[in-house]
Amino acid sequence: MFKVNNLKKSVEGNTKEVLHGISAEFEAGEMIGVIGPSGSGKSILLQCLALRESWNDGDYTWDGKSVIRGGGKGAGKFRSKCAYLEQNPTLNPEKTALKNVLIGQAGQTSLLRRLTGMVRSDDYMGAMDELEKFGLLDKAHLKAGNLSGGERQRVAICRALVHGAGFIAADEPVIGLDPHSADKVMTTLKSLCTEQGKTVIAALPIELAERYCTRIWGIYDGQLQLDVKGRRLTGEEKRQIDLA
Structure with missing residues (x-):
């Protein structure tokens, strides 16, 4: 079990807050698609979840143990079990x-x-x-x-x-790929969850999130506006995150 509580992240000398108190829970074996318009905070969220970026505020627990407030040893142990996949x-x-x-x-x-x-x-x-x-x-x-x-x-x-x-955060892993290659990458990521119990959170186009993910997070203006089971989203849900 992973639990994010009130994650806040600022940039530009800590003067501009780009993530505004995000809270969520997720478990091993889930594949979560993160969707939202450009500049909504998807990439920085993934970097924070994989501990590639520091947090300005909030707590992050893994199996009940804090990896933010538990000191450097706790964060280091967790980071060694996380992978952050860049676009390229x-x-x-x-x-x-x-x-x-x-x-x-x-x-x-x-x-x-x-x-x-x-x-x-x-x-x-x-x-x-x-x-x-x-x-x-x-x-x-x-x-x-x-x-x-x-x-x-x-x-x-x-x-x-x-x-x-055991935890993979992937930032637009299929960007620039042809449909066949994109399908292979998505099938690979999905198999990690269903066959090996890994946890994958990926920033994705909405159609791939609907098709492959067990859960969808919608991010808009640095806030988690949508958290639903993986399925075809309604028009109203898309409007909540400015993707209608």
Whole structure:
């Protein structure tokens, strides 16, 4: 169980509040689509939930333990189990898909591994297993720079799983992808929730949120205006978040 209580976030030298007291609860296995107009606060919300951005106020509990007020140790432990997927995943284009999965992002792996690239055999097999699950086994030894956008996004998801992520915040993970690639990425994210009990919260176009998500959050002007089960939204619900 995750619980967000009165999350507030300011930018520009903490003079402009962009998230205004957001409160919500969610559980393992949920796939939540975050929708709203441009500038509504979707990206900064995801960064705060994945602890990639600090909070100005509020509390965040995970299985009853605070990861905001519990001090740096609590936040660090939680952050190691979170993954934040950017719109365009940061992969090393000169390294293979497999190497990108194994080395991971800063903070996920030891400095020695990042410098030497040395890995244990069980880590190697675990990475190959994840790549196979998501239809990337034949791409394992290709350089990331030669992969398509959808393939790079799925490599980033594999990387998160190999390094122990149980919670994934994805910022518009299908932006710029063709429909076929977008469907593959969304199916991959959905399978993490239904088959592995992971929690995924993703900023999405409204039609994909309606199609794939078990729950939809509507954000408008930094506030959570809508929190409903995943389904086709009504015209009135869309108007609440200026998407009608």
